[in-house]
Amino acid sequence: xxxxxxxxxxxxxxxxxxxxxxxxxxxxxxxxxxxxxxxxxxxxxxxxxxxxxxxxxxxxxxxx
Numbered sequence: 001x002x003x004x005x006x007x008x009x010x011x012x013x014x015x016x017x018x019x020x021x022x023x024x025x026x027x028x029x030x031x032x033x034x035x036x037x038x039x040x041x042x043x044x045x046x047x048x049x050x051x052x053x054x055x056x057x058x059x060x061x062x063x064x
Contacts, residue, residue, distance in 0.1 A: 003035050011035065017042065 003011040011017070013035060018027045019042060030042035 001037060003040070011040070016045070 005011055005017070011032060013032050015032050017030055017032060019030055020026070021028045021044075029045045031045055032040055033043050034041040
């Protein structure tokens with residue numbers, strides 16, 4: 001199954017994306033770690049701590 005962003009570009013694991021964190025109202029920088037049918041797992045690249053918790057984003061909602 002192919003995944004696309006809001007501009008019609010295909011998304012793949014390892015791509016860098018801008019997303020809105022659920023706790024904030026600003027864009028964050030992240031990397032896609034896993035994609036499934038309805039959501040993506042994104043690593044936050046703005047933090048220096050690489051072991052930080054992963055953010056799960058629903059692909060049906062804007063902001064990924």
